[in-house]
Amino acid sequence: MASLSEWRDRIAAELDATIAFWERHSHDPQHGGFFSCLSRDGTVYDETKYVWMQGRQVWVYSRLYRTVPRFRRPELLEAARAGGEFLLRCARLSPDSPRVAFALTRDGRPVRVQRTVFSETFCAMGLDELGRATGEQRYRAAAREWVLAVWGWARGDARELGRPELSGAPPQQALAVPMVVLALALQLLEGAGGDEEMEAMADWGGQRLLLHLQRGDAVVLEHVSPEGRELPGSLGRLMNPGHAMEAGWLLLRLAERRGDAGLGARAVAALVEGPLRGGWDPQHGGLFAFLDADGHCPTQLEWSMKLWWAQAEAMVALLAAYAHRPRARLLRHFQRVATYAFDKFRDPEHGEWFGYLSREGNVALTIKGGPFKGCFHVARALLLCEEMLEGLLQRDEPPPHPPSPQ
Amino acid sequence: MASLSEWRDRIAAELDATIAFWERHSHDPQHGGFFSCLSRDGTVYDETKYVWMQGRQVWVYSRLYRTVPRFRRPELLEAARAGGEFLLRCARLSPDSPRVAFALTRDGRPVRVQRTVFSETFCAMGLDELGRATGEQRYRAAAREWVLAVWGWARGDARELGRPELSGAPPQQALAVPMVVLALALQLLEGAGGDEEMEAMADWGGQRLLLHLQRGDAVVLEHVSPEGRELPGSLGRLMNPGHAMEAGWLLLRLAERRGDAGLGARAVAALVEGPLRGGWDPQHGGLFAFLDADGHCPTQLEWSMKLWWAQAEAMVALLAAYAHRPRARLLRHFQRVATYAFDKFRDPEHGEWFGYLSREGNVALTIKGGPFKGCFHVARALLLCEEMLEGLLQRDEPPPHPPSPQ
Numbered sequence: 152m153a154s155l156s157e158w159r160d161r162i163a164a165e166l167d168a169t170i171a172f173w174e175r176h177s178h179d180p181q182h183g184g185f186f187s188c189l190s191r192d193g194t195v196y197d198e199t200k201y202v203w204m205q206g207r208q209v210w211v212y213s214r215l216y217r218t219v220p221r222f223r224r225p226e227l228l229e230a231a232r233a234g235g236e237f238l239l240r241c242a243r244l245s246p247d248s249p250r251v252a253f254a255l256t257r258d259g260r261p262v263r264v265q266r267t268v269f270s271e272t273f274c275a276m277g278l279d280e281l282g283r284a285t286g287e288q289r290y291r292a293a294a295r296e297w298v299l300a301v302w303g304w305a306r307g308d309a310r311e312l313g314r315p316e317l318s319g320a321p322p323q324q325a326l327a328v329p330m331v332v333l334a335l336a337l338q339l340l341e342g343a344g345g346d347e348e349m350e351a352m353a354d355w356g357g358q359r360l361l362l363h364l365q366r367g368d369a370v371v372l373e374h375v376s377p378e379g380r381e382l383p384g385s386l387g388r389l390m391n392p393g394h395a396m397e398a399g400w401l402l403l404r405l406a407e408r409r410g411d412a413g414l415g416a417r418a419v420a421a422l423v424e425g426p427l428r429g430g431w432d433p434q435h436g437g438l439f440a441f442l443d444a445d446g447h448c449p450t451q452l453e454w455s456m457k458l459w460w461a462q463a464e465a466m467v468a469l470l471a472a473y474a475h476r477p478r479a480r481l482l483r484h485f486q487r488v489a490t491y492a493f494d495k496f497r498d499p500e501h502g503e504w505f506g507y508l509s510r511e512g513n514v515a516l517t518i519k520g521g522p523f524k525g526c527f528h529v530a531r532a533l534l535l536c537e538e539m540l541e542g543l544l545q546r547d548e549p550p551p552h553p554p555s556p557q
Numbered sequence: 558m559a560s561l562s563e564w565r566d567r568i569a570a571e572l573d574a575t576i577a578f579w580e581r582h583s584h585d586p587q588h589g590g591f592f593s594c595l596s597r598d599g600t601v602y603d604e605t606k607y608v609w610m611q612g613r614q615v616w617v618y619s620r621l622y623r624t625v626p627r628f629r630r631p632e633l634l635e636a637a638r639a640g641g642e643f644l645l646r647c648a649r650l651s652p653d654s655p656r657v658a659f660a661l662t663r664d665g666r667p668v669r670v671q672r673t674v675f676s677e678t679f680c681a682m683g684l685d686e687l688g689r690a691t692g693e694q695r696y697r698a699a700a701r702e703w704v705l706a707v708w709g710w711a712r713g714d715a716r717e718l719g720r721p722e723l724s725g726a727p728p729q730q731a732l733a734v735p736m737v738v739l740a741l742a743l744q745l746l747e748g749a750g751g752d753e754e755m756e757a758m759a760d761w762g763g764q765r766l767l768l769h770l771q772r773g774d775a776v777v778l779e780h781v782s783p784e785g786r787e788l789p790g791s792l793g794r795l796m797n798p799g800h801a802m803e804a805g806w807l808l809l810r811l812a813e814r815r816g817d818a819g820l821g822a823r824a825v826a827a828l829v830e831g832p833l834r835g836g837w838d839p840q841h842g843g844l845f846a847f848l849d850a851d852g853h854c855p856t857q858l859e860w861s862m863k864l865w866w867a868q869a870e871a872m873v874a875l876l877a878a879y880a881h882r883p884r885a886r887l888l889r890h891f892q893r894v895a896t897y898a899f900d901k902f903r904d905p906e907h908g909e910w911f912g913y914l915s916r917e918g919n920v921a922l923t924i925k926g927g928p929f930k931g932c933f934h935v936a937r938a939l940l941l942c943e944e945m946l947e948g949l950l951q952r953d954e955p956p957p958h959p960p961s962p963q
Contacts, residue, residue, distance in 0.1 A: 188790075188791065188856070190853065190854070191854075196790075196791065196849075196853045196854075197789075197790040197791045197792075197856075198789070198790065199790055199791075252723070252725075254725075255725060256725040259725075260723070260724045260725030261723040261724060261725045261726070262723060262725040262726045263723065263726065264721055264723065313721075315670055315719075317658070317666070317667040317668060317669065317670065318666045318667060319658075319660075319661060319662040319665075319666030319667045319668040320667070320668045320669065383603075383604070384594075384602075384603040384604065384605055385594065385602065385603045385605075386603075443602075447596060447602045448596070448597075448602075448922050448923045448924050449922075450594070450603075450922070450924065450927040450928060452858065452859040452862060452913055452921070452922065453858040453859065454922070455921060456858060507858055509915060509916070510915070510921070515858070515861060515916070516854050516855075516856070516858065516860070517854045518854050518856065521856040522856060
């Protein structure tokens, strides 16, 4: 097993290669913003600009510029700014509503709208971070407006998003909604004190997120009733281990912010260790994309495929859990997941990771980016892991239970 | 290679096993209609009733009852009638519109609506056939109302279906739309003379379908502009070989109805032989789910998976092409596809076919039915193939080019 410092170096080098890939291939010098539909070698195979991907890449570039000295390069900030300006200019469907498109043409005309809160979420994330990196308040003000809209929709009526109300459709909460509410609140709270509205939003997200822990915390369900009860059928039994682990490290951040040891322990047990135990393919390695809480076969065709983002979020969650309370098994889990991800997903020839492997671990789609894969999960996971490894290496004392080979 | 009569016997036996599976496991004696979410052994894992699947199973049962003597059993017709009555009672979203739900609760309350024409399409198909099987005109009248609504939406404004109009979204036609228009017209025309409205609808569907043949008939694109031009990006390059072949046998029926030899030859070359050539996996066998006309990697995660319905439609298309004009290579292709399908998809232990295999041909989802797989493609393909094989065997003369081993 590689040491912490070896992992730190490997991860830092991989982050450099990843950002180099996106800087080389994804920028649109004509209209600003980013192409995300990139072939293995970076060729643009579709010019559609996906709003999630715009906001996420603005976040990654701005965050790297602001927090990692070797990325403090003016061209990175300028690309982020061009992306942010593209979103401000083009993303909204009308000037009098915060609703934004899901996909835009290269020059910024709306192609598709989702009836969810996620496009606005990633606009907000990107612009808040861009405001921090540039020091320009107007970006953060725009972000806050979107954040409050998302929180309003999350608490309110789905009809505002254009979803029909149907008598047979039970009211439901998707795990992603409290997750993004919590993530946005934590983003806006970073380095801030006295922002009571965002503190309340973070608590709301954390509390609603806990409703997805069911059966005595033994399972994490993607959809529950607004009161936190199980829903019938496949929808109600659906689990997404990587998603649960992403929720885990977000909740752990809230627990640390609140100094709530009980919440922290619950996040690690139910949202990090549990989903890894239940979601890891014992035969071929890697986290499954979906599982059914009662052991039925999921109906998602990709249920047994290995998706890049799930492995990336698992790396973050396991290292965050270890940083929270160092126990040797957490570090061993991190090393196992990271080794699998580096072995199977990275492309040493062209940079960035493949996104979609078969159950057996073969590359199923050769694309490096698409409608749902851009410059985000790999870069964010590597950045967060590098930060956490750096922090662990700088701790004065060795961990109470030094890792040992199994 | 098995002879035609061996295939006829094998296919007839498989049809019996398939219908036995659905009769044993899918009926809801309480509310009528059919469960389609069935595990490998037939266990219901979700009670949601999908409207496509209701209409399709009503069609299969009614058609078998009406046209195949060994299926002329009262209980089969009663199950079809209970399904048809369930649709008439529950499928519509409101009494004053032909729009129906996509999914219903077990007791018939709407769960989900699609902004497409397909739920209404399958209500119409099922009820027209139920009307034929029972001799009750009211079912056929209800079907015709839905048929005319589908044709109206196909020619008219997508906004009637609730789709937003977005300035960056180019107007487009999906292959499925002219296909279902043609299929519905042919269904209503069966055994009918003098129905000029349906003859016009069939011609409209056939003409619009031909717009998807592009690049000198070398490719069949899933989406084109309403004027029949290629659309940009992945959407514009998307191909679905099984879908093209399904369109092929429908168009061949129109060509035979019109006595249009040129149209028939074009259907066989461009919609049957072309998609098989381009869509067959040379390494593992089976038709791919999706391909990109320029050779890029499709963005659909399941692009390289082998789906049951594509192989079933290919069997029908190849046999229909051979029946249209007997050439040895068409029969060899049929035998190759049917051998692959029987080897890989059928489940001799519990009946019916698996739906979803990995690229390599392993069962990826063990379910026998789900939101998009019910009692339809397997049963219809087996029924149509049995009919065509019977017809071929009864021809007085041997085919001009008798099949020979390669």
